[in-house]
Amino acid sequence: MFTEANSNTKYLTWQEKSFTVLDMTDLLDRIRVCDRCPELCKDRKNVVIGEGPIPAGIVFLGEAPGAEEERTGRPFVGASGTLLRTMIFQAGISGYHILNRLKCRPPDNRPPEPEELINCRPFLKEQLELIKPKVIVALGRYAQSAFIAGDPLDIKVTRIAGKVLELPEYRVILTYHPSFVMRHRNREIQRFFGNHLRLAKQLEAGCPLSVLP
Numbered sequence: 001m002f003t004e005a006n007s008n009t010k011y012l013t014w015q016e017k018s019f020t021v022l023d024m025t026d027l028l029d030r031i032r033v034c035d036r037c038p039e040l041c042k043d044r045k046n047v048v049i050g051e052g053p054i055p056a057g058i059v060f061l062g063e064a065p066g067a068e069e070e071r072t073g074r075p076f077v078g079a080s081g082t083l084l085r086t087m088i089f090q091a092g093i094s095g096y097h098i099l100n101r102l103k104c105r106p107p108d109n110r111p112p113e114p115e116e117l118i119n120c121r122p123f124l125k126e127q128l129e130l131i132k133p134k135v136i137v138a139l140g141r142y143a144q145s146a147f148i149a150g151d152p153l154d155i156k157v158t159r160i161a162g163k164v165l166e167l168p169e170y171r172v173i174l175t176y177h178p179s180f181v182m183r184h185r186n187r188e189i190q191r192f193f194g195n196h197l198r199l200a201k202q203l204e205a206g207c208p209l210s211v212l213p
């Protein structure tokens with residue numbers, strides 16, 4: 001079901017069944033029956049595909065669903081997701097899309113395996129082609145590894161947080177995963193994270209990087 005936000009924007013939840021856009025229906029159907037990662041699809045209760053308007057100016061990209069996300073079929077609804085959504089609201093951002101690298105929950109919330117990231121990558125690519133964001137906020141190393149070559153474990157998030165990758169299709173802001181922000185309860189980290197979210201809003205509005213603070 002779509003809710004009109006304006007003439008160009010249609011809201012949908014990927015979990016909803018009534019679509020009017022064939023591409024989305026097809027993608028949703030393929031993700032629901034996907035068995036590329038045997039360990040992840042074996043006992044899965046729900047795939048977690050994403051949530052938000054299509055198209056959307058900003059995409060928040062995370063790692064993989066946790067227990068609450070799998071139960072509800074919605075991304076970022078656990079404790080760290082609540083922190084993220086609150087801080088997004090405080091940054092004045094609305095009409096964003098939110099999704100994960102993996103659509104299925106790894107057992108015991110373990111980190112994604114490299115082959116699982118590769119398996120799920122085509123779905124992410126299709127989603128981004130449909131959503132057409134101007135800005136992607138990459139939350140943590142597994143989100144960032146979609147844009148940075150090499151082993152995700154080599155990505156030092158605290159060193160590169162706040163940097164922006166200028167890609168032909170969109171800009172990618174590298175920042176912390178909200179669970180890191182929540183765990184550390186560090187005001188500096190929270191302030192930096194808030195700044196990175198505000199940066200997303202400025203970039204979406206078309207501000208050139210050189211004039212940003």
Ligand code: SF4
Binds near residue numbers: 031041120
């Ligand atoms: S994580 Fe992605 S590729 Fe792996 S089984 Fe789930 S939908 Fe398929």
